[in-house]
Amino acid sequence: MSFDYTLLLPELILTALALVVLVIDLSLAPGKKQSLTWITFAGILVAMAGIWPATQTSASQTLSGMVSSDGFSIFFKVLFLTVAALITLASGPYLQQKRLPVGEFYILLLSATLGMMFMSGSRDLITIYLGLELASITSYILAGLLREDPKSNEAAIKYFLNGAMASAVLLFGLSLVYGLTGETHLDIIGKVLNGDISHWPIVGVALVFLVAGFGFKMAAAPFHLWTPDAYEGAPTLVTAFFAVGPKAGAMAAVLRAFTIGFAASSGRWTELFAILAVVSMFFGNLTALWQTNVKRMMAYSSIAHIGYLLVGVTVATTVPGVASVMFYLLAYAVMTLGAFAVILAVDAFGPGDQVGNYAGLATRSPLLAWGLTLFFVSMIGIPPTGGFMGKFYLFSAAVQNGYVWLAVVMAINSAISVGYYYGIVKEMFVGKPLETTSVKAPAGVTAVVAITMVVTLMLGLYASPFLNWATAAAALPRFF
């Protein structure tokens, strides 16, 4: 067995970073842990630089083919590390204000990112599952970090119980696949299942379990029940991470597992994902209309966005399908992190997390208000934003593959979503502020808002380099 270190360099750096933070944390006096933020931030940047050597080698698999470092996983590694870096950038003053354990927060964040990187990079069911568990278990802990807040406790318990059940369902499906093929390696599973065997009813049952298991993890309706409570109760910074990280990780695992391992049964799983997409879009958008808590509203909105993404997964048997999902994930990650940065500023350093708290934000803190407006415009899918281009690509990928009805459902849902996003925008620009002082957002949070605003606009106006990148990553010959 050979081990090519260059292919796993970012993962190794991230693991080392988590351990370094663990040790340094012990040597720092309580209340003097600000330096950890910058150590973590710098370390994540180093890990991102560590991706470079992998792009230069022709080798793509290591450790008996357990992990591969192809364009697909590199795309997702960049995405996950960017998410982690932005969360870290916004974290310092927030952790201090909420009196959260600083060192442990970063260790958990880094470990979750590590798990997600393995979810996108592995070609073996065992590694995919372990990556998924690493990302999930850290998420359960992160949700419960506000120990004295009963809502945070509730969030952690609900997330944990639902997640544990999802893992059981997923594992049962994986065990059926292993029983059928005698293999855990995706390429070999794909070869074995490519034949008469793919028509057996038990393959369909295994697929149902896998779709349900992954559906839980990415919070697609009807497997979303934990989402609103987990989003509302968890510390806002953690909610921002939940809304992006674990979902993108599960999406990466789904794209790889289903398109390689179950390519021969694609007729079956595409239908399952189409149903999930429709239910998620309608349920998420219609329920979001009634929310008065912004974090809860964002939870339902994220369910709807998973629905849009699943439209792309439905046509993931084609290169444009996979590429459109990847591009939308990029746009979704950026605009969601930006929106949550504003929500975090208003929640922790301003009036609170109810819709009414946003009254008159435009006069109090124009940057935050305009930023949130831009992110909402992007989430609705109005040009010139990344969200528009993302939806456009998903739409055209669906239409090209004969899913016109699904594209129409998506358009209808985008229109519905205007309702709840508009409510907050109206409140910000028309509502009368209770106070006139500006929201004292820390520099890190403001920086995240500014960066994500620029990138959201960039994805809308200069989408082609990003789309070409996603297409190149999705079009790998060994991917199909």
Next chain:
Amino acid sequence: MNPQVLLFLVLAAITAVSAVRVVTTELITHAALFLALAFVAVAGIFLQLQADFLAAAQVLIYAGAITTMIIFAIMLSDIHEIKPSDQEDPFPVRFRRRWASRQWGFFPVLLALLFAGGMFWLYRGTGFALSTEAVSGSTTVQLGLQLFNEYALPFELASILLLVAMIGAIILTAKEVR
């Protein structure tokens, strides 16, 4: 009947019955002990499949360590019985009481039997990829070699997972965090 099949049926019945008792018994220590019984019966099934190491690990870790931990947790938390409280029960408790009661208890069991029957029907029609190699001697050495060669990466990943879980357990439960 083939003694192998008979033994399997006995072990399976013990597992299923004790699993049902775990959720229906009112005494929480009994629930823990029934769980241990289910684990031991599963270990027996592993032995039948010539997975000796797995069976030993099942007894040591699940029936031994995990059950002990659960019983310790029960002793330290001072809850011995699942009692009805004075206030109206929250929804999950009411839900549990209804489906565990004598009147309605048949329904979850029926559902489980239907599921098991359905899966059995599916398994019957499926040619699973069976291993043709005979297992000779102890499987421990082979498992160890596999674990540190082909599966070295999952092994290391699992160790990080355990480290994170431990950190999490400490920060969520320790008295003095800050």
